[in-house]
Amino acid sequence: MVTIYDIAAKASVSAMTVSRVINNTGKISDKTRAKVKRVMDELNYVPNQMARSLVLQQTHILSLLITDIMNPFYTTLSRGAEDAAIKHGYRLLFGNSDENVQKEAAYINTLLTARVDGVLVAPAGDPSLPHLEKLRKHEVPFVLIDREVPGIECDIVLGDSKEGARALVEHLIAHGHRNIAILNGSSSISSARLRLQGYLEALKLNDLPIDDTRIYETSFGPMNDLSEMDRWLSRMAPLPTAIVAGNNALALEIIRLLRSKGLSVPDDISVVCFDDFGPYAELDPFITVAAQQAYQFGYLGMQMLIERIKEGSDAGPWRKIVLPAELIVRRSVKSV
Known part of the structure; x- marks a missing residue:
């Protein structure tokens, strides 16, 4: 397996310089950065994401937890969330609670173990409060979509x-x-x-x-x-x-x-x-x-989550977006 030391030797730089290029940290000239990246490509180097996560305290993995993966509303919402995540360089893990609070709790525990950077959540309901409090206790940023949970303040995207x-x-x-x-x-x-x-x-x-x-x-x-x-x-x-x-x-x-x-x-x-x-x-x-506006639920919610992650302690007050619904008249109503 190719290591950063192999890259450093071939590029005639230090292992620290290679590490800085991989993690996009430190001051390195464009010429040196390009040379290191060229050698990485030549050697087909794949960064050790786990080790990188420990250094940066970030995994660049987010999670979307919804309540019914079979519902077209959540299918379209998920598309929007994934598009926003990928646009900003994140990968997305999906979870489906089936409107079940116990299943939701199990997912939250798994996400904490996986050290995701943040969670976009459509909560199962009011009993989801302890799960959200657990995320906050472990300093995992989260944004709610579609549903509020009394007792928790956070960023949220709702429909009217x-x-x-x-x-x-x-x-x-x-x-x-x-x-x-x-x-x-x-x-x-x-x-x-x-x-x-x-x-x-x-x-x-x-x-x-x-x-x-x-x-x-x-x-x-x-x-x-x-x-x-x-x-x-x-x-x-x-x-x-x-x-x-x-x-x-x-x-x-x-x-x-x-x-x-x-x-x-x-x-x-x-x-x-x-x-x-x-x-x-x-x-x-x-x-x-x-x-x-299902797609916008996911896209805007994910954007808010990423902004909250990047801003950290400098983040402003909690934000609430309410999206209007559109009446679409078809043929299921008879005049009486």
């Missing part, structure tokens, strides 16, 4: 969940719907709470009654068993004329359930949802959505 949900409900009301239900994520998730707030505010502003039986809370991820959702639907009499789904995965699940019961969208029940369908949107899906 409340206004997006309000826009969906207002769209349904404009088409004559008065009996509107909501199928939402867990109340332990900040974005789900805000989407419920938007739903409730739209009903109140239009003098429509609020019926708790028309509010159903479940997981944001895909489900194998729809029996509980089926019981919720069966308890409503009459059936709602429209359903707001808290995200795209829930929209697909409720449509699957409705079809199993012989009901069609939008002829029998209209359905709208938060989040679009990523690359699949090009196939003209028929669902009306409040589309978030």
